[in-house]
Amino acid sequence: MARVVLPGHNDSEFRRRYPPEAIAAMMSADRTYIEASFAAIERKHGSVASFLRDDLGLDESTLGRLRTRPLEPIAKSSLAHLGA
Numbered sequence: 001m002a003r004v005v006l007p008g009h010n011d012s013e014f015r016r017r018y019p020p021e022a023i024a025a026m027m028s029a030d031r032t033y034i035e036a037s038f039a040a041i042e043r044k045h046g047s048v049a050s051f052l053r054d055d056l057g058l059d060e061s062t063l064g065r066l067r068t069r070p071l072e073p074i075a076k077s078s079l080a081h082l083g084a
Contacts, residue, residue: 049063052066
């Protein structure tokens with residue numbers, strides 16, 4: 001499980017507050033949820049890259065690092081959401 005960071009709390013506080021089923025859902029990466037999220041972002045902002053740049057304030061250098069450092073191997077076509 002990914003390390004959870006809550007301001008002023010630790011993992012045990014997070015685990016106390018939420019049942020294991022809820023934690024599993026929060027930590028999962030269901031493909032349909034991710035694709036729906038990208039689609040919603042693209043409808044509202046035009047592209048994920050525009051959202052990251054304009055709404056979150058990421059600069060081109062940071063976007064470039066995101067494009068080249070995936071957490072796991074992914075198909076090049078999957079990077080299209082980042083404007084690659």
